[in-house]
Amino acid sequence: MKYRLLALAAILCAAAGSASARHVCGELTGREYDYRTGPEYMLNLVNDRHFTEDVEQGIRGASGALAPDIEYTLRVFPNHKRALATALRMAARYPSGVMPEAKLPIECYFERAVRVFPDDSVTWLMYARFQYMKGHEAQATTMLTKALELSPDDPTINYNLGLAYAKQKKYEQALPYAQKAYSLQFPLPGLKQMLVKAGKWVEPPPPPPADEKAEAPVAAAAAASAASAPPAEQAAATPVASTPPVKP
Structure with missing residues (x-):
């Protein structure tokens, strides 16, 4: 029952950054590190003790269940792109939206990532892929548009x-x-x-x-x-236009 209630509550996270999402997904501590620029010693510490190869592959936790290690990694580095990729695979494994022994719905990992680091295009891409997996194409499109603005x-x-x-x-x-x-x-x-x-x-x-x-x-x-010539000269001038390949 607890897991079903949390899975239902995860729906509130669709509006990333909203008050309801913060209520379900938890407040931030202000001590979160940026995966792109955070201290290497801290990243190495988290990876060695919590985000081991077995955790990344979704095989087993470092010292127990899988979920607590993924949650710890993403609590310290919310935009840890490898951990978010693992969470995405776990979302496919657990249709309920919650992993065993997890404190948060899987969607919260993505909501917290974009809330802490909205300037990171990878976080928006990962959240969009989660929405796409759940069949929410419109939400995924909005998030991908945001990601594209950044990159x-x-x-x-x-x-x-x-x-x-x-x-x-x-x-x-x-x-x-x-x-x-x-x-x-x-x-x-x-x-x-x-x-x-x-x-x-x-x-x-x-x-x-x-x-x-x-x-x-x-x-x-x-x-x-x-363009800077007098009007009469501008009328006679033929501008050179270059149309680069349109990229999706």
């Missing part, structure tokens, strides 16, 4: 955002993100296959040749010169 050239984010739109049959919106992901050498073919099957795939424009890239500064200077 517009990340191929994984572009791919996942394109996939979220494609799953909603919004193929025209999915296409530019798919094109960008593949132009950035994203390896998985699933999104492209979906768009091909729907008759919506279009190959992205090829990148400009190397000599055109070298001429780009000259073209930019000419355009700037034309």
Whole structure:
């Protein structure tokens, strides 16, 4: 019963950062470390004692149940991306939304990550993947859009955002993100296959040749010169436009 109640309460976490989410997922201590920049000695300590290889693979806890070690890791480093990836796998293993002997619903690990570090695109990507797994495509799309604002050239984010739109049959919106992901050498073919099957795939424009890239500064200077010319000269000037490949 306790687990069922917690799983129901996890629904409140969908609005990340809301008062209800904080109530369910717990207040912050202000002593959380950033996985990207936190002290190496602390990260090594947490990894050695709590986030062992067995914990990361979801096999067993370091000294008992699995959940307490994952929760401790994410309490100290809320945006620990490897621990969040493990939590994502646990979410698939436990449809109830709560791991045995856990204090929090699995969704709270992601909610706390974006609440503490909203500038980390990986936390938004991970939370979006959790929402996507639960069938909440609209919420996943919103979170992926936030992630893309933070890291517009990340191929994984572009791919996942394109996939979220494609799953909603919004193929025209999915296409530019798919094109960008593949132009950035994203390896998985699933999104492209979906768009091909729907008759919506279009190959992205090829990148400009190397000599055109070298001429780009000259073209930019000419355009700037034309823009600053008197009106009569501007009318005669032909600006040079460059359209880079659209990336999903």
